[in-house]
Amino acid sequence: MTAPALPVAAPRLLHEPGLSGFLFADPRLAPVWALLRIYVGYEWLMAGWGKVTNPAGVWVGDKAGAAVSGFLTGALAKTDGAHPDVQGWYAWFLQHVALPNAAAFSYVVAYGEVLVGIALILGLFTGIAAFFGGVMNASYLLAGTVSTNPLLFILATWLVLGWRVAGWWGLDRWMLARFGVTPRVNGVTSTVPGPLRGGSPDPQAH
Template sequence: MTHRMHTDTHTPYLDGGRSWRDAAGRYALLPLRVFLGVTFIYAGLDKLTDSAFMKDAGSGSVGDMMRAVRDSSAIPAMVDMALENPVAFGYAIAIGEVAVGIGTLVGLLARAAALGGALISLSLWLTVSWASDPYYYGNDLAYLMAWLPLLLAGAPMFSLDAALRARRRRVGGYR
């Protein structure tokens, strides 16, 4: 005699007999991936195309922004390092944001992309938005927290990582 768990026959099943809750759990990180991917791509491209931002000094420049937050940051030495070459720092952040955004959106090296996003958000929180009072007015801490589930879970669905894993299993005969 086989033992079968009782299932509600009115529960919709998706994905080979799993309940809708199981399927929803598998897809739960997709909205976060799309939001963070698009946002970081946009943020990076916005910086790269803003002629005022990529300057050592002047209204809206990365240099003036870093000088303005230096004394209120959690780690002024981080800001001092950025101020050694503010334009290079601006390019590093912008290119990093684009790379993280693309990796997150397409799910390629998703955990590495999430780590990059978390590190960018952490560095911006400790410098630019550290003085936000109350703390929840600063968005960098919220972005840091948003990256953590993706860092832990990766991109198991609709991702190049998942496609590559499936291909390796097929080619290698693994299940």
């Protein structure tokens, strides 16, 4: 009779491969991440600022929802054919959820783009900001709008992967340490924490 296999205990820490740690967690690449972050942030800020300050008020103001309604109506027209630009399940969401609440979505889109842009430029909660930016890019793509959305979506995905270092040249350098994400050594934020090097955690880094 074969003895039952013993369960394998989960490790306390899953170590990261050296290449992954270098690309997504090494502060030496912070300048590269900062350029990507600021570029994406600028694109979002300009897009959102144009909506918020639109003199016709079709995004924010008395006519809020007019621009969104037109956009959604155009997206619903792309649902025909064997290979439609807008899939049926997303068309249902646009028709039954987004379109009836176009005014609310208008404010969310306009101010959401501005907030994502500011957060990325400042390097504040970069991973979270990039995630919501990617959600907006995906929403536009699902609605059949290409433009710069594929590029921004790819860059947003990279920023989410590199969230620990993408804001190193920004406010995240202090905010992440404040929340205990990056450790402190003798009261000073460690530049390359032990777990990010792929080795054992530094017992003095807490």
